[in-house]
Amino acid sequence: MFNLDLTFAILHHLAVFTLVGIIAAExxxxxxxxxxxxxxxxxxxDRLYGIAAGLVIIxxxxxxxxGGKGWEFYVxxxxxxxxxxAFLVVGLLSVPPTIAFSRWTSSLAADPAFAPPPAELARSRRFLHAEVLILVLIPIFAAAMARGY
Ligand code: HEM
Known part of the structure; x- marks a missing residue:
C-alpha cells in the first residue's frame, strides 16, 4: 500500500546520497x-550539485x-x-567554488590551454574541505532530531 512518509524518506535518502556522491566526485x-x-x-x-541540493531541500x-510527525515536532x-x-553553511561554502568554476570554464572557452592558477585551485579545495567537515554533522543532527532530541 502507498505510504507517503516512506516515499519521502526513500527520496530524501536518495537525494542525500546523490549530493554526497557529487561532493566526492568534485x-x-x-x-x-x-x-x-x-x-x-x-x-x-557542480550544476548537478545545485540540482541535488534543491531536491534535498524540497x-x-x-x-x-x-512526513507524519507534524511540523510542530521539528520546529x-x-x-x-x-x-x-549546518546545511545553510554547506550551501554558503559551496558558493565561492561555484563562482571559480564558472570563471575557469569561461577562461577555458577563450583559451583551450587554460589551467586554473594553483592558488585559486587550492582556495576552492579548502572550501570543499570545509563543506565536507560540516556535512558530516548533518546526519548526526538528523538521527538525533528523528528521535526527538
Ligand atoms: C532543507 C534541508 C533538509 C530538511 C528540511 C530535512 C528534513 C528532514 C526530515 C523532516 C526528516 C525526517 C526525520 C524523522 O523521521 O522524523 C529527515 C531525515 C533525515 N535527513 Fe534530512 N533534511 C534536510 C537535509 C538533509 C541533508 C543535507 C542530509 C544529509 C547530508 C539529511 C539527512 C537526513 C537523514 C540521514 C535522515 C534520517 C534520520 C533518521 O531517521 O535517523 N537531510 N530530514
Whole structure:
C-alpha cells in the first residue's frame, strides 16, 4: 500500500546520497593539474550539485509538513535547527567554488590551454574541505532530531 512518509524518506535518502556522491566526485576532480575536459566535467558536476541540493531541500521540507510527525515536532527541535544551520553553511561554502568554476570554464572557452592558477585551485579545495567537515554533522543532527532530541 502507498505510504507517503516512506516515499519521502526513500527520496530524501536518495537525494542525500546523490549530493554526497557529487561532493566526492568534485573532490577527485579538483586537484592540481586540472584543465581541459576535466574542468568542463567539474563545472557540469557542480550544476548537478545545485540540482541535488534543491531536491534535498524540497523533499526535506515535504517531510517536515507531510512526513507524519507534524511540523510542530521539528520546529521545537534544536537538532532540527542545528541541521538546517549546518546545511545553510554547506550551501554558503559551496558558493565561492561555484563562482571559480564558472570563471575557469569561461577562461577555458577563450583559451583551450587554460589551467586554473594553483592558488585559486587550492582556495576552492579548502572550501570543499570545509563543506565536507560540516556535512558530516548533518546526519548526526538528523538521527538525533528523528528521535526527538
Ligand atoms: C532543507 C534541508 C533538509 C530538511 C528540511 C530535512 C528534513 C528532514 C526530515 C523532516 C526528516 C525526517 C526525520 C524523522 O523521521 O522524523 C529527515 C531525515 C533525515 N535527513 Fe534530512 N533534511 C534536510 C537535509 C538533509 C541533508 C543535507 C542530509 C544529509 C547530508 C539529511 C539527512 C537526513 C537523514 C540521514 C535522515 C534520517 C534520520 C533518521 O531517521 O535517523 N537531510 N530530514
Amino acid at each position: 573532490f577527485v576532480l579538483l586537484r592540481p593539474g586540472l584543465s581541459g575536459q576535466r574542468l568542463t566535467q567539474l563545472a557540469a558536476i 523533499i526535506g521540507i515535504a517531510r517536515v509538513f507531510w 521545537g527541535s534544536n537538532m532540527f535547527w542545528g541541521k538546517m544551520l
